[in-house]
Amino acid sequence: MKKLFAAIAAMALTAVCAISTTACDAGNTIYVNTNAFFAPFEYYDGDEIKGVDIDIMNMVGEKLGKKVIFENTEFGPIIDNVQSGKRYDCGAAGITITEERAEKVAFSTPYYTAKQYVVFAGDTLSVSGTTTGGGEYVLWESLAGMKIGVQTDTTGDIYVTDEINATEESDDYDFTGTLYGTGATVTRYDNAQIAIDALGTIDAVVIDELPAKYMVSHNENLHCYALYYDAETATEEDYAICVTKGNDELLNAINEVLKELGSVGVQKLVAKHLGLA
16 A cells, blocks of 8 residues: 555656646756847757857856756746746846846846847948947948837847937937937847848848847848947947846856856857857
């Protein structure tokens, strides 16, 4: 009879694990929410998710002696998913630190600084100028009247929406409102690749620097340049990995890995996933 009860208990535990893996191995597994259409930080290689963030989190798993599981979703819900802590321990998806997001989740130390870029086909846009460092850029005002694509809930979405909707009463009108009243429109897409595929229906796509360069490198008809407000002012932002508040063990391990990598190590990962190493 005892053996029968033991067998029933084991079957019940197996059933519970099948229903909710997080309930059975949460202590030994790190569940990472990502959006796998943001190369080189995360992308699909066949059925496998790879990328800079994936490598970083696998290093964290090794440091803690835990298995790391990545799950792809749309970008928009990632912060809320991690905040709840019900399914995911952290989010790694080229996530920019913002004050609003920091109210919901804990952020690691920044590991990459990016600019907003505009992607377009053919001769839709022309270069506006060259920075003192020799980089070519396009001014935001060049997007006046255009149909602009963005990935939903990304900083590209935030920037473009602010540019279109800002008024002179806005607190930061000095650097927003360039597209206000020009007839420019924004169209949101679930991921950056879908936005790029829509070029022709829309005029341009505003996304982060490295995904822009990655996609352009795979299509000879596409071009991309940094977006500047003027010759000295770009749209810079810092990426970090977000963690459910209170999970200090995981946050500390992520920060240790990032410190060990340093900027040189992160750049090597970027080069690797861009196919440059």
